[in-house]
Amino acid sequence: MNPSLSKFMLAHTPKHILNPAPTMNTELKLNTGASIPALGLGTWQSAPGEVKKAVVHAIEAGYRHIDCAFCYQNEDEVGEALQDVISRGVVKRDDLFITSKLWCTYHTRVEEGLQKSLDLLKLDYLDLYLMHWPVPMNPNGNHPLFPKLPDGSRDIDFSTNHVKTWLRMEKLIQAPSPKVKAIGVANYSKKYLEKLLAKATIVPAINQIENHPYLPQQEVVDFCKEKGIHITAYSPFGSTGSPMFSEEGILEVAKKHSVGPGTVLLSYHLARNSSVLAKSVTPSRIDENRKLISLDSSDMEKLEGIHKAKGLKRFVYPPFGVNCGFPDKPEGMDLSG
Numbered sequence: 001m002n003p004s005l006s007k008f009m010l011a012h013t014p015k016h017i018l019n020p021a022p023t024m025n026t027e028l029k030l031n032t033g034a035s036i037p038a039l040g041l042g043t044w045q046s047a048p049g050e051v052k053k054a055v056v057h058a059i060e061a062g063y064r065h066i067d068c069a070f071c072y073q074n075e076d077e078v079g080e081a082l083q084d085v086i087s088r089g090v091v092k093r094d095d096l097f098i099t100s101k102l103w104c105t106y107h108t109r110v111e112e113g114l115q116k117s118l119d120l121l122k123l124d125y126l127d128l129y130l131m132h133w134p135v136p137m138n139p140n141g142n143h144p145l146f147p148k149l150p151d152g153s154r155d156i157d158f159s160t161n162h163v164k165t166w167l168r169m170e171k172l173i174q175a176p177s178p179k180v181k182a183i184g185v186a187n188y189s190k191k192y193l194e195k196l197l198a199k200a201t202i203v204p205a206i207n208q209i210e211n212h213p214y215l216p217q218q219e220v221v222d223f224c225k226e227k228g229i230h231i232t233a234y235s236p237f238g239s240t241g242s243p244m245f246s247e248e249g250i251l252e253v254a255k256k257h258s259v260g261p262g263t264v265l266l267s268y269h270l271a272r273n274s275s276v277l278a279k280s281v282t283p284s285r286i287d288e289n290r291k292l293i294s295l296d297s298s299d300m301e302k303l304e305g306i307h308k309a310k311g312l313k314r315f316v317y318p319p320f321g322v323n324c325g326f327p328d329k330p331e332g333m334d335l336s337g
């Protein structure tokens with residue numbers, strides 16, 4: 001084509017055609033060659049009795065990405081929902097992206113942990129299996145998920161470490177008929193990732209971390225980008241009770257675009273090329289959360305200003321007594337190895 005003509009067309013094509021707004025199923029590329037749908041339904045704290053309906057509703061409404069974990073203690077019901085929509089032909093298994101996570105008390109029993117989740121979810125493979133936290137806990141302690149010492153502190157397993165767990169997870173992919181398409185990590189800081197990458201043969205496909213305008217985690221986000229590790233953001237609304245919905249800076253950007261605060265909080269991650277997980281068991285909210293828009297650089301500057309003015313805020317930090325290497329959480333034992 002005549003170059004001046006193509007320049008003319010570029011200048012006169014409406015911006016929304018050149019840069020279409022992201023949708024909930026915009027595909028983001030992983031370092032495995034596979035892609036992940038931009039928006040996933042979260043299932044943490046989705047109560048039994050509610051979670052099946054939520055997952056069925058979400059998939060019927062177009063969600064294709066569901067985030068699960070063994071320690072959420074609801075994978076059985078999520079599995080019933082998956083079976084329901086697949087058997088009714090609402091969706092094919094291969095069109096879903098299902099994540100589960102290896103819980104801390106299973107770090108030395110990776111295959112067993114995976115099989116337990118597969119059985120509960122009634123699936124024969126996962127699209128993604130994550131190490132939930134880089135913190136091994138005693139597999140033979142006083143509780144199968146949250147073992148504690150007599151003083152009430154969490155019962156950490158010092159006989160192993162997160163890097164050894166990763167090497168065990170690599171074997172899942174190297175098996176003759178792998179039951180996972182990709183492996184990754186969650187709650188990893190730059191410091192812990194550096195230790196893992198020094199020994200890894202497989203670079204994690206994903207690092208799933210708490211991420212929102214109160215906690216941009218730029219250090220680890222930039223590091224992951226440099227290493228080809230995709231970021232999935234969790235707790236985009238500030239977790240339980242969605243406290244970030246009332247943040248003034250978010251409401252201003254929402255008003256400018258005539259959308260709700262949730263749309264801004266979710267779209268923020270798409271502008272950063274991350275995927276994002278939104279939890280809800282409320283059908284109208286599950287529907288509402290599908291809406292994503294393109295935020296421009298002035299919106300992103302405004303959102304960036306929020307933590308600068310108000311300070312960082314982290315909503316999810318379990319009492320492991322461990323320093324996970326995040327600059328905003330300097331206390332606790334260093335288990336980076």
Ligand SMILES: NC(=O)C1=CN([C@@H]2O[C@H](COP(=O)(O)OP(=O)(O)OC[C@H]3O[C@@H](n4cnc5c(N)ncnc54)[C@H](OP(=O)(O)O)[C@@H]3O)[C@@H](O)[C@H]2O)C=CC1
Nearest residue numbers: 042043044234235236237238239241242277279280281282
């Ligand atoms: N790897 C990890 O360690 C972690 C992973 N995650 C994953 O990320 C997911 C999302 O994070 P999560 O911490 O659950 O919290 P979110 O930030 O997704 O917030 C969930 C809360 O927001 C409410 N909510 C959802 N949509 C709306 C809406 N449109 N309007 C008003 N309120 C709304 C929900 O209420 P309701 O349900 O009652 O509608 C719930 O109270 C988790 O469910 C889990 O899958 C989360 C934390 C840690």
Ligand SMILES: O=C[C@H](O)[C@@H](O)[C@@H](O)[C@H](O)C(=O)O
Nearest residue numbers: 044069071072316317318319
């Ligand atoms: O995924 C969600 C969170 O990481 C959650 O699994 C932990 O916070 C857990 O409840 C714990 O207390 O260690």
